[in-house]
Amino acid sequence: MDDRIIKLMEQTGLEKPEERIDGIWFASQTIDRQKLADSVHKLELRLSTATCLERGDGEFDVLYHFVHGSLALNIRVTTKNQHLPSLAAFLPSASWIEREMNDLYAVEFDGHPDPRPLVRPAQVPAGFFRKSVAESLLKESEAK
Amino acid sequence: MPYKLPLGPLHPAFEEPYKLTLSCKGEIVEDAQVEVGFVMRSIELLAQRRNYIRDLVLVEHVCGICSNVHASTMAMAVEKIGGITVPDRARYIRTIMGELERLHSHLLWAGIGAEDIGYHSMFMEIYFLRERVMDILEAISGNRVNYGMISLGGVTRDITDPKSILAMAEEIKKGLEKVVIPIFTQDKTIIARTKGIGTLSKDDALMYGTVGPLARASGIEEDIRESFPYAAYDDLGFKKVVLDSCDVQARVVVRALEMMESIRLIEEALKNLPSGPIRPEQVPLTIPDGEATARSEAPRGEVFYYVKSNGTDTPARVKIRTPSFVNIPSIRAMVKGQYLADMPLIQASIDPCCSCTDR
Amino acid sequence: MNNWWINAILALLFWPGLLSGALFGWFLLWMSRKFIARLQGRQGPPFYQPFFDFWKLIGKKTIIPNGVNPVLFYALPIIGLISIIFALALLPVPGSSGISFEGDLVLLIYLIEMPVLMDVIAGYVTRSVYAQVGATREAILTIAYNLPFLGALIALAVRLHSFKLATFAAAPISIATILAAVALFVALLAQLKVNPFSIPNAEQEIVAGIHVEYNGLPLALFELTHALETSLLVGLISILFIGPFTSIWMKLLIFFVVAVVVILLTNITAAGTARLKVQHAFKFYWTWGIAATVLVVAAALIL
Numbered sequence: 138m139d140d141r142i143i144k145l146m147e148q149t150g151l152e153k154p155e156e157r158i159d160g161i162w163f164a165s166q167t168i169d170r171q172k173l174a175d176s177v178h179k180l181e182l183r184l185s186t187a188t189c190l191e192r193g194d195g196e197f198d199v200l201y202h203f204v205h206g207s208l209a210l211n212i213r214v215t216t217k218n219q220h221l222p223s224l225a226a227f228l229p230s231a232s233w234i235e236r237e238m239n240d241l242y243a244v245e246f247d248g249h250p251d252p253r254p255l256v257r258p259a260q261v262p263a264g265f266f267r268k269s270v271a272e273s274l275l276k277e278s279e280a281k
Numbered sequence: 282m283p284y285k286l287p288l289g290p291l292h293p294a295f296e297e298p299y300k301l302t303l304s305c306k307g308e309i310v311e312d313a314q315v316e317v318g319f320v321m322r323s324i325e326l327l328a329q330r331r332n333y334i335r336d337l338v339l340v341e342h343v344c345g346i347c348s349n350v351h352a353s354t355m356a357m358a359v360e361k362i363g364g365i366t367v368p369d370r371a372r373y374i375r376t377i378m379g380e381l382e383r384l385h386s387h388l389l390w391a392g393i394g395a396e397d398i399g400y401h402s403m404f405m406e407i408y409f410l411r412e413r414v415m416d417i418l419e420a421i422s423g424n425r426v427n428y429g430m431i432s433l434g435g436v437t438r439d440i441t442d443p444k445s446i447l448a449m450a451e452e453i454k455k456g457l458e459k460v461v462i463p464i465f466t467q468d469k470t471i472i473a474r475t476k477g478i479g480t481l482s483k484d485d486a487l488m489y490g491t492v493g494p495l496a497r498a499s500g501i502e503e504d505i506r507e508s509f510p511y512a513a514y515d516d517l518g519f520k521k522v523v524l525d526s527c528d529v530q531a532r533v534v535v536r537a538l539e540m541m542e543s544i545r546l547i548e549e550a551l552k553n554l555p556s557g558p559i560r561p562e563q564v565p566l567t568i569p570d571g572e573a574t575a576r577s578e579a580p581r582g583e584v585f586y587y588v589k590s591n592g593t594d595t596p597a598r599v600k601i602r603t604p605s606f607v608n609i610p611s612i613r614a615m616v617k618g619q620y621l622a623d624m625p626l627i628q629a630s631i632d633p634c635c636s637c638t639d640r
Numbered sequence: 641m642n643n644w645w646i647n648a649i650l651a652l653l654f655w656p657g658l659l660s661g662a663l664f665g666w667f668l669l670w671m672s673r674k675f676i677a678r679l680q681g682r683q684g685p686p687f688y689q690p691f692f693d694f695w696k697l698i699g700k701k702t703i704i705p706n707g708v709n710p711v712l713f714y715a716l717p718i719i720g721l722i723s724i725i726f727a728l729a730l731l732p733v734p735g736s737s738g739i740s741f742e743g744d745l746v747l748l749i750y751l752i753e754m755p756v757l758m759d760v761i762a763g764y765v766t767r768s769v770y771a772q773v774g775a776t777r778e779a780i781l782t783i784a785y786n787l788p789f790l791g792a793l794i795a796l797a798v799r800l801h802s803f804k805l806a807t808f809a810a811a812p813i814s815i816a817t818i819l820a821a822v823a824l825f826v827a828l829l830a831q832l833k834v835n836p837f838s839i840p841n842a843e844q845e846i847v848a849g850i851h852v853e854y855n856g857l858p859l860a861l862f863e864l865t866h867a868l869e870t871s872l873l874v875g876l877i878s879i880l881f882i883g884p885f886t887s888i889w890m891k892l893l894i895f896f897v898v899a900v901v902v903i904l905l906t907n908i909t910a911a912g913t914a915r916l917k918v919q920h921a922f923k924f925y926w927t928w929g930i931a932a933t934v935l936v937v938a939a940a941l942i943l
Contacts, residue, residue, distance in 0.1 A: 158361055159574045183490040183503075185576075186602035188587045202574060202585065202602075206508035209574060230490030233610055241325075256318035256639050266326050286769050294844035308773070308918065397844045399835055399915030405680040470836050470914040621773065622917045625844045 139208050141180045148176040151212070160209030168212065174227030177203055182210065184230045189242045191268060195219070197244050216244055223249040241266035283311070286621065290319050294397050294625035297635035301612065301628060305621055313616045315609055321639040328599040333359055333433060333568060336596065341427045343601060344637045346389060349382045350579040352431035355599070357511060358575035358588040359433060363568045369513075369555040371435035376513040377550045378421070378430050379577070380543040384453070385414040386580030387536045387543075390632045391461060394533070397625040398474045403464060410456045417449050435560025443551040450551070454544045462537050475530035479615040479627035482527055489611040492604045493582020494539065495631050498532040500525030505578045512577075517549050529623075529630040567594045579604055581632050603637035648739050651729040656736055656875070658868070661728045665867030666690035668874060668899065672834075672907045679911045690867065694860050702856030705766055712765055716758045717854075717861035723754035724868045731875050732809040734882060734891035745793060745803040752872070755865050756782055759840075759850050762862075766853035774849025777918050778840035784925035785830035785837075791933030792823035796880075799940035809879040816939040817880045823932040824877050825902060830921065831873050834906055836913040837921050874899045 142154060142161055149172045155162040177184065182203040190198040196216050201224070203210040214221065223246035225232040233255055235246045240257035243264025257263060264270050283306045290298035298319040304312045324343055328336045340355045341348040353375050360367065367375075388411035395403035415425045421440055422428035430436050440446065465471060481491070486499035496503055504521035506514045522538040524531040572589040582604030589598040608631045615627050651657055656664075669690045677684030704710050729739060730748045756778065763775025799816055800807045811817060830837040841849045851862055878898040882891040916924070 157573075178487065181487060183487065183492075185490070185583070185585045186587075186600065186606070188598065188600040190589065190598055200587065202587065204576065204583070204585075206503060206505075209576070211574065229488050229610070230607060233606065254318075256321045258318070258321065266323070271326055284769060286773070293847060308776075395914070399838055399842060399844065400913070401676075402680050402911045403914075405682065409681060468914070470916060473916060473920055474914055620917055620919075622839070622842070622845050 141182065141205060141208060142210065145176050145180060145182070145210070148179075149173050160211055162211045162213065164213040166214060168214065170222050170224045171227050173212075174224060178228070181205055182208075184224075184228060184234070185209075187231070187234045187238065189238045189244060189266075191242070197242055199238070199244065219243065220245045220247055222247050225249050225251075239263065243267070288624060288628070290316075294629065295633075296393060297633070299609070299633065299635045299638070301624070303616070303621065303624065308621045310616045310619050310621055310624065313613050315612055317609065317635060317638050319639065320636050322636075324640045325599055325601055329596060332566070332594040333596065334566075336599065337431055337433070338429065340599070340601065341429065341431075343603065343640055344579075344634055345426055346386045346634065347382055347579040347581060347584075347637070348427045349378045349430060350577055350584055351601070352429075353379065353512070354575050354577045354584050354586045355588065356431050356433055357577065358573045358586045359568055359590070359596075361573035361575060362571040362588065362590050363433075363565060365434040365561065365564065367435055368558050368560065370439075370557045371559045372513045373550045373554050374436045374440055374559065375431070376517065377440070377547055378418075378428060378436075379512065380546045380550075381414060381418055381421075383580040384540055384543045384547075385411055385418065386632075387540050388414060388461075390536065390580075390629070391465065391533075394626065394629050397629045398471070400471070406460050406464075410453060410461065413449065413453050413456070417446055417453075420446060420449070432560055433564045435558070437560075439559050440551070440554065443554055447548060447551050450544060450547050454541075454548075457537075457540055457544065462541070465533050465537050471533075472530065474623070474626060475533055476528060478529045478623050479619060479630055480527045481611055481615050483525070485611065485614040486527075489614060490607045491582070491611050491631075492607055493579070493632075494532055494535045495582065495608050495611070497521065497523045498535045499527045503583075505576050505583055509576065511575075513550060514546075516553075517546055519546065529626060532630045567592065568596075581605055581634060581637070582608060601640055603634065603640070605632075605634040605637045609633050609638055648729070651736060651739060652725055656731050656733040656871075657729045658725050661725070661868045661871045662864060664875075664899075665869070665871035666694075668870050668903045669867055671900065671903055672910075675904060675907045676911050679907075694863055694867075697855075697860035697863065698857055700856040702858060705768075705853045708766055708853075714858055716762045716765070717858045717865065720755035720758035720865045721861050721868070723751045724865050724872060727751035727754075728868055728872050728875075730805060731872060732806045732879060733875060734809075734888050734895060740804065740806045743803045744805050745797060745808075748805065749790065749793065752869075753782075755869060759862075762854065763850040768853050770846040770848075770852045771850050773846045774840045774842075774852070777846075778850060780918050781830050781837065781839060781921060784922045784929070785827040787827075787925055788823040788929040788932045789827035789831070791929070792820040792827075792936050795933070795936040795940040796820050798937075805879070809882055811880070811883045813881060813884055814939075815943050816936065817883075819932070819936045819939050821877050821880050823929075823936050824873075824880075825905065826925075826929065826932055828873055828877070828902070829906060829909060830925070832870060832906065835910040836916040838910075838915050839918055839921055842915055871899075874902050877902050 149168055151163045151165055182205045185202040185204045188200040192198055199214050201212045223235055225235045226248045235249055236255040238244050240254050286303045286305050288301040289295050290300045300316040302314040303310045328339055337352045340351040343351045388407055392404045392407040419425050422430045422438055481499050483500045486496050486501055502523050506519045507521045522535050524535055568590040570592045575586045577584055585602035587600035588596050591597040612628055670687050674684035704713050727748050730744050760775045760779050763771040797803050800811055833841050878895045881898045882894050885891045885894060
């Protein structure tokens with residue numbers, strides 16, 4: 138396994154790495170955002186993006202994708218009442234990603250320094266990528 | 282007296298709509314606010330409503346310039362989940378398409394960069410050359426912008442006559458060597474306008490997570506074609522271009538040298554085109570349960586795809602991260618203390634693509 | 641006395657004033673466009689294009705931006721136009737029936753500055769930030785390019801012991817006149833606002849700057865002023881070369897040829913350069929401009 142992953146595990150307390158064809162996957166509920174941000178910055182890992190997945194029970198899985206060269210690192214966290222602590226407070230590159238996620242899935246990031254809408258047009262509600270909202274919006278536009 | 286100067290959403294220097302609100306003092310810019318979202322089309326959501334075959338066509342429309350790389354990266358992710366292997370000839374053709382696209386995108390960027398500093402003659406020269414690249418793309422794929430070349434497991438059309446395309450590539454190479462590169466690296470007015478302008482330090486570049494030529498001009502040694510080769514880059518050998526002067530001129534030079542490397546890759550790939558099929562005989566319509574990420578180097582930087590499949594013919598989630606999405610916020614770090622006159626050039630130097638950013 | 645008035649009106653309206661000045665200016669502007677187009681592999685407009693541009697603008701409805709004084713909005717281009725017509729009438733072109741008196745050079749310099757001043761004011765009154773930035777740039781550039789421009793004219797005046805333009809037109813060609821022509825040419829690039837000094841009207845930076853809020857008739861007047869300015873400034877260089885010739889037709893021919901050559905040189909420079917920044921332009925004029933001025937003065941006094 139890559140040195141960076143071992144160092145990252147030491148510094149942030151991530152455990153149980155799962156190696157797959159497209160990189161290393163972690164799942165963690167308790168990871169400290171400040172430690173993670175400091176650690177990835179030291180190790181020159183760049184935050185590629187974060188993906189939001191609907192779980193079906195009203196909560197969301199958020200996957201943080203970090204990359205460095207051939208190394209791809211994915212960290213999965215789950216929201217609690219559609220809330221997550223913000224990574225953007227410590228890592229500027231997460232700012233737009235979290236703002237966009239808030240627009241599309243209405244996941245709230247606590248402690249985000251600049252929580253304005255990013256891509257959402259004013260006439261649609263936040264979270265319009267959620268299955269239920271998207272379906273109803275579609276029906277509405279078809280009815281017109 | 283400080284004042285606010287809006288650039289955009291519609292502005293003569295912008296290719297696409299986005300808004301920069303500059304706080305200026307005289308001709309000095311003190312801060313900038315970036316706003317995007319003017320061309321949002323919800324492509325990620327649409328992709329979750331179509332099957333994989335239609336999705337490849339859909340994601341091509343994320344960007345009008347780097348369309349091929351989106352389809353090929355999506356295909357890479359789906360191929361990873363489905364365990365589909367791509368035949369050698371298709372890998373080479375994908376590489377050729379990718380590099381032609383880079384050439385066409387960098388030339389487009391160079392033209393717009395020249396236009397932004399009022400160098401119309403250069404703009405005309407470069408667009409003339411770009412027209413030749415589009416002729417090649419048309420000869421190969423039948424299309425000039427959205428090529429429709431990628432299918433699951435391979436490509437849709439074969440290159441039947443590599444020799445004629447080699448000859449066309451030779452013509453472009455001459456144009457690059459004689460006109461574009463000398464002017465961009467030696468012309469006095471261009472150097473006066475680009476040197477030491479819009480500096481993005483390596484630390485800032487890392488903080489903002491910038492990718493592509495922008496990152497490589499700030500000394501970040503990252504090119505996925507070299508560090509994690511896909512398509513045929515492993516076979517062809519690839520040398521990345523990294524500079525550490527961090528200014529607009531470095532970005533110009535990185536792109537200029539990348540164009541030369543692209544031409545070399547295209548010629549190499551055309552000369553060594555392996556024989557064989559261009560796609561597997563049977564491509565499954567449904568993809569098994571699973572999730573995968575895929576990355577490839579678009580002209581503007583690294584494209585990232587995450588695809589989750591639920592065993593049907595429709596993906597459960599497609600996440601697209603385009604290079605401009607991480608590059609555009611870094612404008613803020615570049616503009617502080619710069620002259621207003623440099624703003625069009627600084628924003629152009631990252632090659633912002635708003636259709637990509639908003640999706 | 642009656643004769644003097646007729647001559648003055650002829651000079652103002654026909655030769656070298658409004659009518660011929662506009663035609664000559666449009667011709668020169670068309671030549672620039674055509675020449676640049678051919679250099680860039682484009683077709684370029686037909687020769688009557690500048691006239692059509694002007695005519696089209698006149699036919700358009702004029703919209704006065706909110707909060708702008710309409711009198712001022714119209715008065716600025718009119719004042720600029722009138723001053724440039726008077727300046728043209730002073731130009732001692734061959735065959736001019738014009739007004740000529742000792743000291744007309746000083747008046748000419750004042751009149752040439754008027755449209756520039758009107759431009760700057762227009763930039764400020766139209767309440768657009770782009771126009772204001774453009775106006776600031778134009779004001780800064782004026783200070784820069786006037787150095788070689790005034791330097792060359794004053795040096796020539798010192799050499800010829802006269803502030804009368806007719807003396808300039810009659811003077812023999814010497815090293816001093818050639819150097820003065822070069823200095824005037826250097827200033828001309830910024831006066832015509834072409835590359836690399838197309839700074840106040842930079843389209844990509846400040847959306848064409850000063851005239852961004854102007855439209856319709858007032859814009860047409862500004863464009864006409866620009867055409868007249870072109871013929872005046874180019875003509876000013878041309879008259880330095882017509883001295884040695886006696887026949888009026890020969891004089892006219894040389895005047896015309898020099899003007900065309902000057903315009904072509906301007907456009908070769910414009911086509912081969914990118915736009916500089918204000919501080920670059922300022923530095924250029926205050927180093928090379930001073931060098932040119934010193935040379936002209938030295939040549940005027942010594943040679």
